[in-house]
Amino acid sequence: MAHIKLLNEELPGIVGLLNYSPATAQPLLLLAETLLRGPSTLTSGEREIIAASVSYRNQCHFCHTSHAAAAAAHLNAGVGLIDEIKAGLPNTDVSDKLRALLNIAHQVQGSGKNVKETDIKAARDLGATDKEIHDTVLIAAAFCMYNRYVDGLGTWAPAENEAYMEMGKQLAHIGYGKS
């Protein structure tokens, strides 16, 4: 049970919190929509992988699994992508540029101060633009917020990966416009 009395305790993860606090839900949803589905030279699938990977490193089961499922929906991949992201995508064909951006995201997950000039240069040498580096840092930073919001208030989350696949399709194809 969550640490506070939600309006509808059946709503999992951040969904119950957005429902509890509409005033903060509005900017939180707009930020996710902009970062993950707004105009970008990174695909939404790539951006959802960054979000899911950071969430996994923050041990936020709800955020990791729902955003990995969204990545799977964007990439027409199966449920196996969820555990693939946990493992660092050893069997998934992603660009070296995305791997370099994921390295930056993982540094940000620990602390903004962990990002080194060499991390930036490695991404840039593989073709990453300033805007892609900016967006990667902000996606990683934003999920350090969403993850702490979801877990800091003790929300519940379905355990099984399969339970997130329908939610992943909705996030991918309908988006973050509605709480």
Add this chain to the structure above:
Amino acid sequence: MAHIKLLNEELPGIVGLLNYSPATAQPLLLLAETLLRGPSTLTSGEREIIAASVSYRNQCHFCHTSHAAAAAAHLNAGVGLIDEIKAGLPNTDVSDKLRALLNIAHQVQGSGKNVKETDIKAARDLGATDKEIHDTVLIAAAFCMYNRYVDGLGTWAPAENEAYMEMGKQLAHIGYGKS
């Protein structure tokens, strides 16, 4: 110098980033305005102390000092409040409820999963409402984002506390509505 080429390199901390990326600036500013200056039974001074204290623990000099200066403006305190917040407010008259909420915020800074039922109960026993606990967790989580955004992109920040006092007044009295 920042890790990416900003439009105006003279703008410090998050200010240069908001200027670089207006699409994400809009929800980031609206979230700060809602959390720190929106309707709440916590004063804006109390909420800025929570924001500053979390930022200090994330070693984000720009965010700590600017939000501590905003707290000073709300509380009609001097520049000394900035270092007082670093030290855990040993000489400042704040309520036991705020100290219990700060403890929750400090747990969230480490990880959402660090918040224990006993932390919540301690705050509740001192009069904290569910909404106050919710807002405290989300302020702490949000500053784990802002701090990583500012430092993850290597922005510059003025060193001296005194350089932030005017900015603190603007944040306190004008707010976060404009980038």
